[in-house]
Amino acid sequence: MIPYSTQSIDNSDIEAVHRVLRSGWLTQGPALERFETALAKKAGAKYGVAFNSGTAALHAAYFAAGVGKGDEVIVPALTFAATANAALYLGARPVFADSDSQTGNMSVEDARRRVTKRTKAIVPVDYAGRPADMRAFKALAKKHKLVLIEDAAQALGATYRVKPVGALADMTMFSFHPVKSITTGEGGAIVTNSKAYADALRLFRSHGISKDGAKFIHKDKGAWYQEMQALGYNYRMPELSAALGESQLKRLTNFISRRRAAAKRYDTLLKKIPGLVLPPAERAYEQSAWHLYPLRLAAHLAPKRDEIFAKLRAAGIGVQVHHVPVHTHPYYRSHGYKKVHCPSAEAYVAAEISIPLFPAITLTQQKFVIKTLRQILSAYLV
Numbered sequence: 105m106i107p108y109s110t111q112s113i114d115n116s117d118i119e120a121v122h123r124v125l126r127s128g129w130l131t132q133g134p135a136l137e138r139f140e141t142a143l144a145k146k147a148g149a150k151y152g153v154a155f156n157s158g159t160a161a162l163h164a165a166y167f168a169a170g171v172g173k174g175d176e177v178i179v180p181a182l183t184f185a186a187t188a189n190a191a192l193y194l195g196a197r198p199v200f201a202d203s204d205s206q207t208g209n210m211s212v213e214d215a216r217r218r219v220t221k222r223t224k225a226i227v228p229v230d231y232a233g234r235p236a237d238m239r240a241f242k243a244l245a246k247k248h249k250l251v252l253i254e255d256a257a258q259a260l261g262a263t264y265r266v267k268p269v270g271a272l273a274d275m276t277m278f279s280f281h282p283v284k285s286i287t288t289g290e291g292g293a294i295v296t297n298s299k300a301y302a303d304a305l306r307l308f309r310s311h312g313i314s315k316d317g318a319k320f321i322h323k324d325k326g327a328w329y330q331e332m333q334a335l336g337y338n339y340r341m342p343e344l345s346a347a348l349g350e351s352q353l354k355r356l357t358n359f360i361s362r363r364r365a366a367a368k369r370y371d372t373l374l375k376k377i378p379g380l381v382l383p384p385a386e387r388a389y390e391q392s393a394w395h396l397y398p399l400r401l402a403a404h405l406a407p408k409r410d411e412i413f414a415k416l417r418a419a420g421i422g423v424q425v426h427h428v429p430v431h432t433h434p435y436y437r438s439h440g441y442k443k444v445h446c447p448s449a450e451a452y453v454a455a456e457i458s459i460p461l462f463p464a465i466t467l468t469q470q471k472f473v474i475k476t477l478r479q480i481l482s483a484y485l486v
């Protein structure tokens with residue numbers, strides 16, 4: 105099976121992890137500090153705070169933004185469930201905005217309609233690695249005094265108006281799950297320019313317990329004293345993961361250029377197959393991280409999507425659909441979202457198939473994907 109995405113691990117990555125295992129330091133040590141510093145630099149931000157998953161990082165970012173009971177957080181319907189779930193963890197209510205019909209990214213117009221006096225934060229997602237329309241979201245956030253958090257789980261290595269993704273929002277989340285731009289096994293991070301946010305994120309990551317005497321509420325207790333100041337979690341990233349992340353980060357530019365080259369090849373070769381809608385070209389001011397190649401079936405083929413999908417899987421192509429619109433999950437349907445409807449996101453997903461795209465994909469594999477698609481679709485020609 106050719107997977108829709110997969111990690112690339114080489115000897116330099118393996119040696120980096122080996123070095124940590126021999127170092128005697130397995131958590132919250134020098135590898136973490138190096139990784140956080142390098143990540144922040146790469147993403148164009150001052151501070152980097154790593155977590156043991158992207159989801160934990162989102163939870164912490166919403167906490168740092170002050171999201172709590174009774175607040176609303178605007179998230180796209182077309183995303184992975186974690187973007188919305190992290191608001192529920194804090195007793196807040198995710199409010200779903202519909203997506204742009206072509207890019208799949210959150211529609212600025214629809215998000216604007218969802219702002220109420222309870223809205224605390226807005227969370228654009230860089231779907232498939234393509235940057236959300238951050239200039240417009242920044243203006244919207246500023247106007248209504250909302251915290252702007254970018255879910256860039258899929259977009260480490262993307263750029264927008266000459267800046268790296270990471271330099272655009274108040275806080276930006278990256279995921280290091282194996283299918284994402286770089287991997288740490290499991291892992292995630294927030295980058296930010298705000299020291300106050302960075303401090304809150306670090307506190308939240310480690311039980312809400314501070315070791316910084318200058319910040320203690322109870323002073324002069326002695327060297328043994330640590331102080332719990334908020335209800336936090338154990339969301340710490342182990343040194344093995346941080347070392348892998350540091351090593352992978354050095355390969356990021358290469359990963360993205362390979363993903364881009366493979367995407368361009370699909371663009372050229374798929375154009376000739378009738379019945380397909382290709383992802384829209386990148387605009388002059390953006391470069392996608394090409395996390396996915398989200399192919400869509402034309403309107404007359406969309407009702408056959410599941411059949412076509414099954415045939416691709418049967419032929420050994422590990423296609424996937426991204427994503428189940430979050431409000432349509434049974435959990436959301438039975439927790440107050442029974443009547444929510446985001447027609448553009450639903451239509452997008454109903455026609456979508458993500459075909460294999462990862463740094464090490466070969467021309468032979470891509471040609472096999474294309475040949476198989478052509479064969480399968482020929483049965484539906486009218």
Ligand SMILES: *Cc1c(COP(=O)(O)O)cnc(C)c1O
Nearest residue numbers: 157158159184186257279280281
């Ligand atoms: C992968 C992903 C997440 C979750 O990241 P994990 O590291 O798997 O917890 C959140 N949001 C989006 C859009 C993602 O793609």
